[in-house]
Amino acid sequence: MLIRIGLAPLERLTRAMTTIDLLKPGPRLAATGHGEIAELITTFNSMIDRLEAERGSSTARALSAQEAERRRVAQELHDEVGQSLTAVLLELKRFADQVPASMRDELLQVQEITRSTLDEIRRIARRLRPGVLEELGLVSALKALAAEFSEHADLVVGRSLDKNLPELDAETELVVYRIAQEGLTNTVRHAHASEVDIVLRALTDGVELRVRDNGRGLGTSVEGAGIRGMRERALLVGAELTVASLPKRGTEIRLVVGHTGGRR
Known part of the structure; x- marks a missing residue:
């Protein structure tokens, strides 16, 4: 003992x-x-x-x-x-x-x-x-991204984007945009989903991004290069990324970014 x-x-x-x-x-x-x-x-x-x-x-x-x-x-x-x-x-x-x-x-x-x-x-x-990100900011860039996927993919893309966000620096905005882009791309390629929602909302000390679909979920498959690439981007700005998946309830990617200041 x-x-x-x-x-x-x-x-x-x-x-x-x-x-x-x-x-x-x-x-x-x-x-x-x-x-x-x-x-x-x-x-x-x-x-x-x-x-x-x-x-x-x-x-x-x-x-x-x-x-x-x-x-x-x-x-x-x-x-x-x-x-x-x-x-x-x-x-x-x-x-x-x-x-x-x-x-x-x-x-x-x-x-x-x-x-x-x-x-x-x-x-x-x-x-x-994404020139619109540099010129008009994160919310406008995500609107354009959602519209593009709605037009060119057999997918209904809903969006709920909070306009009153804390200021984020350019690097953080790019990380949020790329993770949303990769999440939508993964949905089109792998999820067999008919709907996906993008949610961006302000938190007390940062922002939260959610990309949630109604597809088949990850199942027992291991994380691919897309998700690991998102994790690398999240770590780059000290953000927290979680990927949740349930059978017949789709997959949700959640990114929580702390307040970093800078350009919006």
């Missing part, structure tokens, strides 16, 4: 070592026990602190580089491909006015395909670089 009591802190340390996930921070182990056991637990806690800090720093650099690349690609799609297709449309219109009537219908069909392609490229560019 005495040996079991003495080794209990070591058993807790062993369980922590096998279950710890740097994307889901939790409380540190109490440095209980005698002599070297307490010292070992303290060393383990220090190691986890260092690993979480290093992961946070590397994640910040990676996400910053990713956003910069998205902006570059979106700009090139808009400036290069978009302008080229616009020029093609103008030429097609000019030719449509000159060709015989027998060829006009076919030319108009090509013109319509080109116009649809241009609209799709513009839509992709907006997803890569």
Whole structure:
């Protein structure tokens, strides 16, 4: 009995070592026990602190580089491909006015395909670089996001967006937007849902985002790259992300962001 009591802190340390996930921070182990056991637990806690800090720093650099690349690609799609297709449309219109009537219908069909392609490229560019977020703020950006998914996916997107939000800095607004975007994308790809709701509301000391669908839920599947990417973004601004799923009741993604100040 005495040996079991003495080794209990070591058993807790062993369980922590096998279950710890740097994307889901939790409380540190109490440095209980005698002599070297307490010292070992303290060393383990220090190691986890260092690993979480290093992961946070590397994640910040990676996400910053990713956003910069998205902006570059979106700009090139808009400036290069978009302008080229616009020029093609103008030429097609000019030719449509000159060709015989027998060829006009076919030319108009090509013109319509080109116009649809241009609209799709513009839509992709907006997803890569949400200009409305920078220009009009988070609420307007989420409205535009919901409208886009409603239009292009077989999905009813409801929204309840509180306009009286505390001020958030640009990085935090981008995190909230990207998590909402990824949540909607996951719903379209995997949930087999017919409805999804976006809720953004002010808290006493921050904001809360919820993306909730009526799909099949996660079941026994493990978290994929999409959810883990959301967790990384949440940790970047010190936010809390939870993913709840029940059979036949869909999935809910909940993000709680503390008050960070800055631009809104």
